[in-house]
Amino acid sequence: MRLVLIGNPNVGKSALFNRLTGVHVVASNYPGTTVEITRGTMCAADQQIEVVDFPGIYSLEPSCKAEEVAATELRKLAPNDIILNVVDSTNLERNLGLTLQLTNLRKPMLIALNFWDEAEHTGVKVDASALEKIFGVPCVPVVGTTGQGTRTLAERIRQAAKPTRPYRLEDRRKWEEVGAILGMVQTLSPRRHTLGEWLGDASLKPFSGALIAILVMGLSFGTVRWVGEGLASHIFEPFFERVWSPLMLKLSGVLGSGWLQHLVIGTITDGQIFYGESFGLLTTGLFVTFAAVLPYIFAFYLVLSILEDSGYLPRLAVLTDRLMHNVGLHGMAVLPMLLGLGCNVPGVLASRIVESDRERFICITLTTIAVPCMAQTAMIIGLAGRHGPSALCIIFSALFAIWFVLGVVLNRFLKGESPEILMEVPPFRMPHFRSVLKKIWMRLVWFLREAVPFVLGGVLLANVLYSVGVIDVIGRLAAPVVSGVMGLPKEAVGGLLIGFLRKDVAVGMLAPLHLSFRQTIVACVVLAVYFPCVAAFTIMLRELGAARMLVATAIMGTIAVLAGGMLNLILWA
Amino acid sequence: MKQATIDLWNLPPGEKAIVVAIYGGIGVTVRLDSMGIRPGIALQKISRQPLRGPVVVQVGNNRIALGFGVACKVQVAIGGTKENAT
Numbered sequence: 166m167r168l169v170l171i172g173n174p175n176v177g178k179s180a181l182f183n184r185l186t187g188v189h190v191v192a193s194n195y196p197g198t199t200v201e202i203t204r205g206t207m208c209a210a211d212q213q214i215e216v217v218d219f220p221g222i223y224s225l226e227p228s229c230k231a232e233e234v235a236a237t238e239l240r241k242l243a244p245n246d247i248i249l250n251v252v253d254s255t256n257l258e259r260n261l262g263l264t265l266q267l268t269n270l271r272k273p274m275l276i277a278l279n280f281w282d283e284a285e286h287t288g289v290k291v292d293a294s295a296l297e298k299i300f301g302v303p304c305v306p307v308v309g310t311t312g313q314g315t316r317t318l319a320e321r322i323r324q325a326a327k328p329t330r331p332y333r334l335e336d337r338r339k340w341e342e343v344g345a346i347l348g349m350v351q352t353l354s355p356r357r358h359t360l361g362e363w364l365g366d367a368s369l370k371p372f373s374g375a376l377i378a379i380l381v382m383g384l385s386f387g388t389v390r391w392v393g394e395g396l397a398s399h400i401f402e403p404f405f406e407r408v409w410s411p412l413m414l415k416l417s418g419v420l421g422s423g424w425l426q427h428l429v430i431g432t433i434t435d436g437q438i439f440y441g442e443s444f445g446l447l448t449t450g451l452f453v454t455f456a457a458v459l460p461y462i463f464a465f466y467l468v469l470s471i472l473e474d475s476g477y478l479p480r481l482a483v484l485t486d487r488l489m490h491n492v493g494l495h496g497m498a499v500l501p502m503l504l505g506l507g508c509n510v511p512g513v514l515a516s517r518i519v520e521s522d523r524e525r526f527i528c529i530t531l532t533t534i535a536v537p538c539m540a541q542t543a544m545i546i547g548l549a550g551r552h553g554p555s556a557l558c559i560i561f562s563a564l565f566a567i568w569f570v571l572g573v574v575l576n577r578f579l580k581g582e583s584p585e586i587l588m589e590v591p592p593f594r595m596p597h598f599r600s601v602l603k604k605i606w607m608r609l610v611w612f613l614r615e616a617v618p619f620v621l622g623g624v625l626l627a628n629v630l631y632s633v634g635v636i637d638v639i640g641r642l643a644a645p646v647v648s649g650v651m652g653l654p655k656e657a658v659g660g661l662l663i664g665f666l667r668k669d670v671a672v673g674m675l676a677p678l679h680l681s682f683r684q685t686i687v688a689c690v691v692l693a694v695y696f697p698c699v700a701a702f703t704i705m706l707r708e709l710g711a712a713r714m715l716v717a718t719a720i721m722g723t724i725a726v727l728a729g730g731m732l733n734l735i736l737w738a
Numbered sequence: 739m740k741q742a743t744i745d746l747w748n749l750p751p752g753e754k755a756i757v758v759a760i761y762g763g764i765g766v767t768v769r770l771d772s773m774g775i776r777p778g779i780a781l782q783k784i785s786r787q788p789l790r791g792p793v794v795v796q797v798g799n800n801r802i803a804l805g806f807g808v809a810c811k812v813q814v815a816i817g818g819t820k821e822n823a824t
Contacts, residue, residue, distance in 0.1 A: 223772035228765050255799050259774040287799065340776070369794045369801070370751070370785040483803045487791040495805060496792065585805025586792050587769060592801075 167215045168207070168322065169242065171235070171267065172251035173260050174221030175591050177279045179203075180309035180600065181251055182218040185319065189607050192309075192600065193473035196221060196589050197497065200231070200517035202238065209322045214247075223259075225266040229520050239270065247325045248274040249318075254284035254291050254306070257351055261343045264300070268328040274302045275325045277318055281306040283594075288354040295350045301329030310597040361593045368480045369590065378484050381477060389464045393543065396460035405456050410438050413448055428628055441547075441676040450624040453544070453673050454616055461543035462612050463605065465507050470604045474596035478503070479588060486586050492572025493527045493579065494519060495586040501528055505536040508612065509701040512536065513708055523581040527572060529705060530717045533697040534724060535568035537668075540616065544672035545689045552682045559736075560689050567694060567728055571720070615700055616667070623663045623670035631659065651687050651729035652737070654678055664692050666699055683736040687729050695725030744816060747786065747793055747809040754782045755814035762811040773802055775812065 168185075170178045174196035183189055186205030191198060203218040219238070220231045227233040242248075250267055252260040267274065278284075278293060297304040303321040307314035332342060367373040413430055420426035430438070431445030440452035472478055478500055486496030498519050505512025509532060516528040537545065549556040576583075630636045639662065640647070640655035647653050647661070656678055664671035675688050696718070697705060706714050743758050757779045760767050770776065774797045784794040790806040804812070 224768060226768055228769040228772070258798055259772075259800065262772060289799070365801070366784050369803075371787055371791075374785070479803070483785075483787065483792055483794060486803075486805065487787055487789050496803070585807045586803055587766075587773070587805065587808055588803045589773065590794060590801040590803050 166212065167217055167243070167246045168209075168249050169217045169219065169239075169246060170249050170251055171219050171239070171263075172221060172279075173223055173253065173256075173263060175589060176221065176251050176253040176260065177309040178218055178221065178251045181249075181277060181279065181307065181315070182216060183600075183603075184309060184312045184315045186216050189603060190218060191604060191607070193470075193478075194476040194591050194594050195473065195479045195500065196591070197231075197500070197518040198473075200514060202234075207319065209319045214322070222263065224263060225269075231517075242270070242272060244272075246272060247322065248272050249322075250274060250276045251279055251309075252276055254278045254280050255287055255289055257289070257291060258343055258347055261346060262339060265332040265339055265342060268300065268331045269333060271327055271331055273325040273327055274300075275318075275321060276300065276302060276304040277309075277314075278304060278306045279309050281314065282308050282311075283592075287359075288356040290352045290354070292350045292352075296346075299346055299349065302326050310600050365476075365480075365590075365593045368477070369483055374480065374484050378481060381472075381481075385468045385472065388468050389461065392464035392467065393461035396463065397456060401456035401460055405440060405452055409451075413438055413445075416447070424632075427632075428625070431628075441673065444624060444628065444674075444677075446621055446624055449673060450621045453624075453669055454613070454620045457547055457673075458540045458543045458616070458669050459609075459613075461546075462507070462539050463609060465539045466605045466608045467601075469503065469507060470601045470608075471596050474594065474601055474604075476591045476593045479590045482586065482588065483590065490583075491576065492531065492569065493576030493583050494524055494572070495583065497586060497588055498524065498528050502532055502536055505532040506539060506542070507608070508538045508540070508615075509533050509536065509697060510615070510704050513701060513704045516708070520584050521581065523579050524583050526709065526713055526717070527575050527579065529709060530575065530720060531568055531572055533701055533705060533717070534571065534694050534721055535564050537564060537693045538698075538701075540667070540669040541672060541693060544669045545693075548672055548676055549685050549689055552685055556682060556686055559686050563686070563690050563728065563732060564693060567690075567724060571724060616669075619667045619699065620670055623666040626666065627659060627663050627670070627674060630662065636662065646726060650726060650733065651691060652733040653684055653688055653691075653729075654680070657684075657688055660688070660692065661695065664698070665696055665702075668692060668698050683733065686736060687732050690732055691725050691729040694721060694728055696721055742815075743813045745810050746783070746795065746804065746812040746814055747790075747806055749783050749793075749814055749816065751783050751786050751793075753816055754780065755816050756780050757812060758815050759813045760811055761813065762808070766808060766811060770808075770812070774798060774800060775802065781814070 170182055172178050179190050179192035179199050185207045188205035190203045199220045205216045207214055207216050219235050222232045222235045225236055227236045250264050293304045293306055303324045305318045307318055368377045417426055417430040429445050429447050431443035431448050438448050440449055443449055482496035482499050485499045489495055489498050501512045501515035504515045512532045513529050516525050519528055636659040640658040643658050644655045647658055648655055660671040660674040671692055749755055757777050781795045781797045784796055786793045792803050792805050793809045794801055794803045
């Protein structure tokens with residue numbers, strides 16, 4: 166037996182799924198958060214039930230890819246599967262359109278009336294028992310984020326029934342029927358615009374919207390920097406210096422001066438460990454992940470999760486829609502790019518939010534080439550920050566320029582057209598404190614699980630390659646490009662090689678080279694552009710397929726050499 | 739009284755209007771329909787971004803963003819009946 170969650174986009178299916186199963190999937194306040202079918206289990210009606218979370222759909226007659234996927238899956242339902250139709254109580258009319266179509270499937274069904282609290286606040290009164298009589302299936306008021314009503318919902322799963330009568334209607338009659346049902350179950354009380362609505366609309370207008378966007382983005386970046394830097398310099402770095410260093414020095418004494426010491430601890434300068442340069446597994450390896458990168462990852466996801474749950478991001482999509490048209494995308498593509506600033510892997514996955522293959526190719530290529538992940542950004546801030554804010558400014562401006570120019574070129578030369586934005590803009594909602602914390606926690610755990618093995622592997626591999634002399638050989642081979650065109654020392658090849666595993670380690674490997682202002686900028690930009698890390702590479706391969714992945718890779722290599730060479734020339738002058 | 743119609747992009751922001759027709763392929767029509775935009779529906783335009791940017795309209799309790807091309811396909815009559823417009 167399975168319980169399948171179906172409903173319009175952004176009605177809170179994922180939040181409810183989390184509540185029912187205790188499994189955690191990312192739930193946010195914008196349509197299209199869920200791009201994959203997710204499964205979990207719960208105990209109800211004295212048995213283990215598989216719960217399935219679907220991407221949101223507006224209709225069973227598919228008009229986009231997500232709906233096609235959902236419609237195909239729905240046809241595969243087993244006779245004893247139960248449909249849980251999640252409905253937004255504040256928007257009953259549009260939601261019931263889908264409900265009527267679902268009654269046609271003749272499956273046991275129940276309805277969750279989500280956002281029950283919000284409906285009350287906005288003067289929408291829904292008579293759940295009247296609705297229950299009309300459809301002949303249980304209708305349970307719930308609040309997915311807080312969990313209100315979910316217990317009742319779970320208890321009533323056993324009462325799920327086939328709808329008393331299936332509505333087989335053509336479009337026009339369907340809405341008439343919905344209107345008739347609404348008349349019986351819903352009363353609207355007049356009310357004034359709330360402050361939230363007023364702000365929500367202001368954030369969609371050209372002038373006030375732009376002002377709010379600048380304010381929000383400024384605040385966000387400020388907060389990420391302040392929280393990240395604060396955590397790093399007040400908690401993590403002191404911990405490594407005061408607690409970890411003495412431990413490592415002792416361990417180093419025990420290990421002596423053999424290759425094992427070299428691998429685990431690395432270089433010790435004047436009886437001290439410099440975490441940027443020692444390059445041992447337990448020194449630089451752990452320092453990079455925990456002290457240099459983790460604080461920024463935490464800060465980034467803190468801000469992103471609040472932005473996601475507040476409902477601001479779709480507004481940003483509206484405001485950036487025009488800009489995104491230049492690169493062959495529409496406003497919603499801003500969401501995968503923003504996610505990519507945290508880590509390219511979820512960014513690439515989220516690109517499913519744009520529909521056509523052409524858009525997805527552009528979106529994925531731009532994200533992996535010109536959107537640096539937070540791990541990389543944190544290391545770049547560490548490395549280039551030494552040369553002052555102007556270096557950082559040049560690096561990020563160069564990446565943006567690459568993003569834009571490449572996007573315009575791809576848009577020009579890729580065949581096909583890009584569909585336009587057609588998206589619901591949800592109201593502002595107060596982020597639910599515990600959901601935000603849970604989401605951050607989930608993402609941090611995911612980051613550590615993904616990052617730690619690769620960072621340690623990267624440090625290990627770097628050590629091995631150096632000691633065997635491979636890096637030296639490749640360095641000499643690649644010297645014409647790396648030194649000739651980009652003006653980097655040939656030792657930088659080591660960083661470029663390891664960049665395939667982890668970009669943050671790669672930037673770390675540049676630290677001991679004491680690069681000049683120009684070299685630092687070139688190296689950081691080239692590292693960001695030239696190739697995705699192995700995790701992003703794998704997910705790209707899955708999402709794009711081998712052939713288009715090769716095209717993307719060729720573009721990356723070309724751009725890296727071009728951008729590196731050009732920056733080198735410009736900065737020389 | 740019969741009124742002149744105008745497309746949704748050219749409808750001035752802030753105005754209320756009633757959808758008269760949708761001149762689009764079946765895909766756009768079905769999608770707009772399922773999102774709540776179909777002939778006879780009252781809506782209010784919230785905003786329009788410059789340079790052929792998207793428009794945002796309020797339909798019932800919902801706000802929906804439509805790109806320039808889609809907005810041009812939606813033909814509306816200015817002025818809504820009170821009971822339909824929220």
